[in-house]
Amino acid sequence: MAIVISTINLKGGVGKTTTTVGLAEMLTSEFGKKVLLVDLDPQTNATTMLIGEHKWKELNDEEYTLARLFKDALEPENSRFNLEKSLQRNVSNITVVENLDLIPSSIDLINIQDDLAKMPAGQFYANNPVEILKKAIRPIMDNYDYILIDCPPNMGIITLNGLRIADGYIIPTIPDVLSTYGIPQIIQRVNAFSNDIGKEIKVLGIVIAKYRDNSNLHRNTLARLKREVDAPLFNAVFKENNQMANAADYTVSYSTYRRKWGYGDQYNAFYRLAKEIQERFV
Numbered sequence: 001m002a003i004v005i006s007t008i009n010l011k012g013g014v015g016k017t018t019t020t021v022g023l024a025e026m027l028t029s030e031f032g033k034k035v036l037l038v039d040l041d042p043q044t045n046a047t048t049m050l051i052g053e054h055k056w057k058e059l060n061d062e063e064y065t066l067a068r069l070f071k072d073a074l075e076p077e078n079s080r081f082n083l084e085k086s087l088q089r090n091v092s093n094i095t096v097v098e099n100l101d102l103i104p105s106s107i108d109l110i111n112i113q114d115d116l117a118k119m120p121a122g123q124f125y126a127n128n129p130v131e132i133l134k135k136a137i138r139p140i141m142d143n144y145d146y147i148l149i150d151c152p153p154n155m156g157i158i159t160l161n162g163l164r165i166a167d168g169y170i171i172p173t174i175p176d177v178l179s180t181y182g183i184p185q186i187i188q189r190v191n192a193f194s195n196d197i198g199k200e201i202k203v204l205g206i207v208i209a210k211y212r213d214n215s216n217l218h219r220n221t222l223a224r225l226k227r228e229v230d231a232p233l234f235n236a237v238f239k240e241n242n243q244m245a246n247a248a249d250y251t252v253s254y255s256t257y258r259r260k261w262g263y264g265d266q267y268n269a270f271y272r273l274a275k276e277i278q279e280r281f282v
């Protein structure tokens with residue numbers, strides 16, 4: 001059975017997608033794992049990082065994205081989510097990355113999320129709205145070692161779908177005041193949700209993104225997180241770095257992991273993160 005890990009932070013732009021995609025590629029290319037990435041964010045950033053804009057548009061036109069899955073919940077008489085066609089196999093612009101699959105997202109999820117939230121509970125009688133994803137991917141979950149879920153920066157129904165099947169979650173953050181502000185709330189809310197559904201969802205840890213050595217604020221925030229927050233900090237720290245930002249461009253292809261994400265610091269950070277995460281589950 002796959003280990004399912006969600007990436008969450010209520011704050012936008014803190015490295016959630018970068019961390020999720022880099023981790024997925026690391027687990028496949030350097031650890032030989034089979035990984036499924038589920039992109040729950042309507043911004044579709046993980047999707048376009050892994051298959052490009054062009055392919056995404058094609059899939060979106062055919063409704064081979066998660067938008068169709070959630071739409072089905074709104075109009076069950078018109079259900080037509082096609083897992084087989086939506087599942088993109090062997091994605092990534094790194095040649096040596098094999099065994100990384102993707103279920104793509106769609107910008108249409110924005111409206112669908114609002115409609116789902118407005119729906120009276122009775123209408124979901126047979127279909128719990130936080131179990132939509134769980135039911136959909138159940139047939140393929142055993143095909144993977146890890147399922148990584150990139151969540152949007154909110155705790156709406158779509159994100160709860162990602163948490164519903166999660167064994168654990170990671171919280172990427174920039175170590176500054178505003179980015180770390182909501183972390184205790186996230187932990188609290190996930191705990192409450194975990195109690196509701198009667199399933200443990202481990203807080204695996206906080207991932208520091210875009211760290212600047214020369215920033216007192218970053219150093220102090222890191223120390224404060226260690227002291228005050230009820231979640232471990234990963235030893236892996238991602239420094240602010242242009243190559244990390246460039247890795248979002250699908251149009252360039254790379255022969256190896258290091259060529260895409262960088263040698264030295266960045267490679268080591270992703271390697272350590274992947275290792276630390278695996279160790280949390282032994």
Ligand SMILES: Nc1ncnc2c1ncn2[C@@H]1O[C@H](COP(=O)(O)OP(=O)(O)OP(=O)(O)O)[C@@H](O)[C@H]1O
Pocket residue numbers: 011012013014015016017018019041043045152153209210211238239240241242244245246248
């Ligand atoms: N270590 C880094 N150094 C420099 N730029 C980075 C680094 N990590 C991420 N970025 C860039 O910062 C921006 C935000 O990162 P990312 O998209 O991963 O954040 P996010 O939390 O997923 O955002 P959103 O909430 O919008 O989904 C992106 O342009 C990304 O390429």
Ligand SMILES: [Mg+2]
Pocket residue numbers: 016017018041043045046
């Ligand atoms: Mg993102």
